[in-house]
Amino acid sequence: MIQTIEDLTRSDNFFLLAGPCVIEGEDMALRIAERVVKITDRLHIPYIFKGSYRKANRSRLDSFTGIGDEKALKILAKVRAAFGVPVVTDVHAADEAEMAAAYVDVLQIPAFLCRQTDLLVAAARTGKIVNIKKGQFLSPGAMRFAADKVVEAGNRQVMLTERGVTFGYHDLIVDYRGIPEMQSFGHPVILDVTHSLQQPNQASGVTGGMPQLIETIAKAGVAVGVDGLFMETHEDPSVAKSDGANMLKLDLLEGVLEKLVRIRQSIL
Numbered sequence: 001m002i003q004t005i006e007d008l009t010r011s012d013n014f015f016l017l018a019g020p021c022v023i024e025g026e027d028m029a030l031r032i033a034e035r036v037v038k039i040t041d042r043l044h045i046p047y048i049f050k051g052s053y054r055k056a057n058r059s060r061l062d063s064f065t066g067i068g069d070e071k072a073l074k075i076l077a078k079v080r081a082a083f084g085v086p087v088v089t090d091v092h093a094a095d096e097a098e099m100a101a102a103y104v105d106v107l108q109i110p111a112f113l114c115r116q117t118d119l120l121v122a123a124a125r126t127g128k129i130v131n132i133k134k135g136q137f138l139s140p141g142a143m144r145f146a147a148d149k150v151v152e153a154g155n156r157q158v159m160l161t162e163r164g165v166t167f168g169y170h171d172l173i174v175d176y177r178g179i180p181e182m183q184s185f186g187h188p189v190i191l192d193v194t195h196s197l198q199q200p201n202q203a204s205g206v207t208g209g210m211p212q213l214i215e216t217i218a219k220a221g222v223a224v225g226v227d228g229l230f231m232e233t234h235e236d237p238s239v240a241k242s243d244g245a246n247m248l249k250l251d252l253l254e255g256v257l258e259k260l261v262r263i264r265q266s267i268l
Contacts, residue, residue, distance in 0.1 A: 002086045003105065005129060005157050008046050008228065009188055014264055015228040016040060017088055017106075017131075017190065018253070019050035021243035022065075023072040032233065032250060033079045039254045043261050048106060049079050049087045050232070055242050056092040056110075069096075073103040080105070088131065094122035101126035111135045111163055111195075114146050124153035131159040133192065136166040140178030144185050160185070161230060162221075163192035170199050174217060176224045183227070190228035191221035197246045209246025211237070215256050222263045229260070 002008055008015040018036055023029055033049050040047035053072035055065045066072055076087045086105035091097050092113065100107060107123045109116075111133040123130045130150050134143050140162070147158045160182045164172030174196045182189045196217055197210045218229055233253050237244040248256065 001080075001084055001105075002046060002048065005159065005188055008048075011044065011046050012264075012268055013043070013045050013261065014222060014226065015046035015048070016257070017048045017050045017228065017230040018233055020234050020240065021052060021232045021247065022055050022241060023051040023053055023067060023075050024241050025067065026075045026078065028235070029075050029079055030082060032235065033083050033085070035250060036233070036253065037083045037085060039257060043257055045257065045261070047085055049076070049083070049085050050089070050108075050230070051076055051079075051087070052090045052242075053100065054090075054092070056090075069099070073100060077103040091119065091123060094118040097122035097126050101128050105129060106131055106159075108161075109133060109146075111161075114138065114143070117149055120146060120149040121153045124150040124155035127155060127157075129157040129159065130155060131161055131190065133161040133163050133195075134178070134182075136164060136172060140175070140181040143182055147185055147187055158187045159190055159228070160187050161190040161192050162196070162226075163230075164196035164198070172196055172198060172200075174220075176220060179221065179224050179226050183225075188227035190230050191218070191226045192230040193218045193221065194230070194232045194243070194246045194248060198243075199245075209243075211246055211248060214248050215259065218256065218260055219263055222260050223267065225267065 080087045088106035090108045106129040109132045114135045150158045167173045232247045233250045234240045234247045237247040
């Protein structure tokens with residue numbers, strides 16, 4: 001079982017955080033985890049199962065937010081026990097960190113909350129790995145201070161995630177210069193491939209996306225030398241209850257990862 005950042009990064013390969021945007025049910029989570037574990041084991045990719053127990057940042061009040069915190073967290077723990085892989089989930093407030101840490105291995109700080117000191121310190125004090133997503137409004141250099149809050153709270157197990165920068169009102173762009181810049185802070189850097197392809201603030205109140213570019217964005221990230229990749233995947237994104245517009249269809253994951261592994265091997 002992966003328990004520290006060193007466990008993730010000792011491989012010559014990139015590591016992967018992947019799973020559905022939000023836990024929609026137990027059977028769905030177990031099916032996705034089983035397929036991704038088989039793929040990553042074959043390709044020797046260190047793997048962390050991803051699933052949010054609740055989505056706190058939604059455009060509309062009637063958007064799906066989750067099946068219940070405790071119920072979803074227990075499903076994440078079941079995935080961990082069933083497949084022997086670590087799990088990651090988002091936390092949205094300081095008083096949630098300890099609760100979530102009882103079930104998962106990595107606490108993820110959402111991009112919009114990456115400057116929230118109380119949340120970062122609470123996550124740090126759990127002793128879990130803390131993955132901080134870079135705000136769409138921040139420069140790569142500003143993420144040094146977010147990471148420092150976790151370290152100064154007594155936890156050096158920090159990862160940083162690039163997920164695109166706001167460009168106009170309806171788009172995001174990835175500035176690949178930010179990957180080596182954030183790596184220079186001494187923490188592994190992850191590229192959130194699928195959220196980088198979101199198209200937020202649509203007139204319908206439902207976020208759009210460009211999933212046809214997932215492979216392109218991921219290839220560029222691996223070529224630049226990113227430490228890890230983050231991809232949300234679903235058996236049928238068209239019926240996903242959150243972020244379906246930018247998720248990767250599960251049937252396509254293996255082919256994409258095979259290409260990415262070849263790129264990784266070519267740059268070592």
